[in-house]
Amino acid sequence: MALFQSVFAMLYQFGDTFAFLVISCAGLAVIFGMMGVINLAHGEFIMCGAYVTVSAARAGLPLPLAILTGALVAGAVGMVVERLVIRHLYQRPLDSIIATWGISLIATQGVLIVLGSTMQGVGTPLGSIDVGGRSYSLYRLILMACALGLLGGLYLLFYHSRFGVIARATIQKPQMAHALGVNTGRMYGLTFGLGAALAGLAGGLYAPTMTMVPTMGATFIVESFVTVVVGGADIFLGAAPAAAILALIKAGLTAWYGQLFGQIGLLVTVILVIRILPGGLSGWLKGTTR
Amino acid sequence: MTTSETAARSRARTLLTRLEGPQTMGRGPAFWTVAALAVAAAAAYPLIADAWTVGNAAYFLIWTFMAMGLGVVWGYAGALSFGQTAFFGLAGYAYGVITLNLGAAYGLTLLALVLAVAIGGLFALIIGYFMFYGRIQGVFIGIVTLSVTLVLETFMAQTAGPQWRIGEARLNGFNGMSGMPPLTLPWFGGDIVLYPGPPLYYLLLGLVVICYLGLRIMLNSPFGNVLVAIRENPHRVGMLGYDVRLYQMLAFGIGGAFAALSGALYTAWGQYITPSSMGLTSAALPIVWVAVGGRRDITATLIGTLVVLAGFQTLTIYGSQYALVVMGVLLLVTVLAAPDGLVVATMTQMGRIFRSSKR
Numbered sequence: 001m002a003l004f005q006s007v008f009a010m011l012y013q014f015g016d017t018f019a020f021l022v023i024s025c026a027g028l029a030v031i032f033g034m035m036g037v038i039n040l041a042h043g044e045f046i047m048c049g050a051y052v053t054v055s056a057a058r059a060g061l062p063l064p065l066a067i068l069t070g071a072l073v074a075g076a077v078g079m080v081v082e083r084l085v086i087r088h089l090y091q092r093p094l095d096s097i098i099a100t101w102g103i104s105l106i107a108t109q110g111v112l113i114v115l116g117s118t119m120q121g122v123g124t125p126l127g128s129i130d131v132g133g134r135s136y137s138l139y140r141l142i143l144m145a146c147a148l149g150l151l152g153g154l155y156l157l158f159y160h161s162r163f164g165v166i167a168r169a170t171i172q173k174p175q176m177a178h179a180l181g182v183n184t185g186r187m188y189g190l191t192f193g194l195g196a197a198l199a200g201l202a203g204g205l206y207a208p209t210m211t212m213v214p215t216m217g218a219t220f221i222v223e224s225f226v227t228v229v230v231g232g233a234d235i236f237l238g239a240a241p242a243a244a245i246l247a248l249i250k251a252g253l254t255a256w257y258g259q260l261f262g263q264i265g266l267l268v269t270v271i272l273v274i275r276i277l278p279g280g281l282s283g284w285l286k287g288t289t290r
Numbered sequence: 291m292t293t294s295e296t297a298a299r300s301r302a303r304t305l306l307t308r309l310e311g312p313q314t315m316g317r318g319p320a321f322w323t324v325a326a327l328a329v330a331a332a333a334a335y336p337l338i339a340d341a342w343t344v345g346n347a348a349y350f351l352i353w354t355f356m357a358m359g360l361g362v363v364w365g366y367a368g369a370l371s372f373g374q375t376a377f378f379g380l381a382g383y384a385y386g387v388i389t390l391n392l393g394a395a396y397g398l399t400l401l402a403l404v405l406a407v408a409i410g411g412l413f414a415l416i417i418g419y420f421m422f423y424g425r426i427q428g429v430f431i432g433i434v435t436l437s438v439t440l441v442l443e444t445f446m447a448q449t450a451g452p453q454w455r456i457g458e459a460r461l462n463g464f465n466g467m468s469g470m471p472p473l474t475l476p477w478f479g480g481d482i483v484l485y486p487g488p489p490l491y492y493l494l495l496g497l498v499v500i501c502y503l504g505l506r507i508m509l510n511s512p513f514g515n516v517l518v519a520i521r522e523n524p525h526r527v528g529m530l531g532y533d534v535r536l537y538q539m540l541a542f543g544i545g546g547a548f549a550a551l552s553g554a555l556y557t558a559w560g561q562y563i564t565p566s567s568m569g570l571t572s573a574a575l576p577i578v579w580v581a582v583g584g585r586r587d588i589t590a591t592l593i594g595t596l597v598v599l600a601g602f603q604t605l606t607i608y609g610s611q612y613a614l615v616v617m618g619v620l621l622l623v624t625v626l627a628a629p630d631g632l633v634v635a636t637m638t639q640m641g642r643i644f645r646s647s648k649r
Contacts, residue, residue, distance in 0.1 A: 095629060097432050098370075102620075218440075263444055266441075
């Protein structure tokens, strides 16, 4: 029984980290993998989703619907940003990083000015369950399911839908897709919007577990960047296995040495991985299967 | 004319040709006259301003080293680093730890300064080794360097408590270290302690001039030309037989050492260093200065940094919370409207006007 307890505790810790990594990096990975743009305002889209979710939930909307609203609003904001700024910078990836960083500064500080330094959140719903004398948050278990659902949903979207086919065609050969009648500009806009909506979804899902401050996006940003770097450009071959490996490392180190070593372990892993596998996991996997 | 005079002239001319070249804007007697006048004006500044204002101007000068280093890494070598603050902070802490342990006598603070810069530069070389020999490129360099500085911030922020000490120096977690001695010059009849004020200002002004001229020589040397070639087309440079990775790593190390110089000087100036100096907001600032000034020219970087810093401080007086919003807007406008930087755009425009008036 004691063995089962500790195994469950390890699994829970692993699943929790895995869910966090997958959910928080999905939006970043979609935008980077599909468009080659690193979105440094990723954390701010997460913050946007979280704020909208909490406002909607406190206005009386049930939490799942509120989370959906948060994702949709973040997505809409993302499409506007793409139209106004990112669209002009597709040929200059370094400048698009700078521009999204500018957006991130404006958003963080703007929210601080308009809404103040903190906002009343909503409590974590669903209470907790008891496994062998220790209690675990049920909501976090649901988040793990959400992470798996998210991966499945994205897979269906990109590989088994018309949007997915056109999006992948646009990414691989923009000129060819354009010649075949695809409105590539609109596809880029939609893809960026999708990435922003996924970031908003991450914010919404984690809003009940966090303190609502304008800088909350920063807590996601290191982990999501690390996952994308280790994973490489492909979200399914890269980000998902990367999240699993990183979660294993982080959960293990956190359990044995504490929070800090978990984070340092992540960084060391990243630096080693880029030295050994420059294309990330997905580049390596594709290279071996080819 | 005697032979020694001719020799001296030709030597001066060789020096001047080394300072000028395709990689830096501004050449000829006109440019150097203006530059000399600017330095003279800066040197005369403490005569008309009070000590506090001069100390504040010294604060501006401290940051220019980090900006020029980022200019080399990003503008010339083409590797966008978001994490210069990692080397800044590391050197700041190193200066604090060393001076708190060794004390300020016998010019040991200068040794601490040199060691701090060496530590920062070495750390940059190590990170650079893993990045460039791992052949990661473009946007990934930005992400890795950003992650490095953010993790360092998190690490330093949790070092509260008595077990986190190096010798005499407590790291003090989120509140940071304080109480380290400022730079102290050993002198006959008593040390000169460089608190913020005219003496420190003159020292920093001298350092800025030396670093600026040194970087100009370096950038116009074969090394600098290879860096620019790598920025323009790394594959072709590799085909020509240069080890691209080595050049990029060295450039990154130099940039890191300059950031470290800023960090150590900053700690000596204010006698404190906190983890937030490596945070997201701090990491954004060098990018803003260099991008707005113009990253592809060291003169523009220097001028832009000073102008943006002064502007930022003025804004902070009227409303600190709006300053960051203005910074963000400035970044967006620069990237969208004047990708080469506002100072470079102005300089090109002025050059055009002068040339057309000559005709």
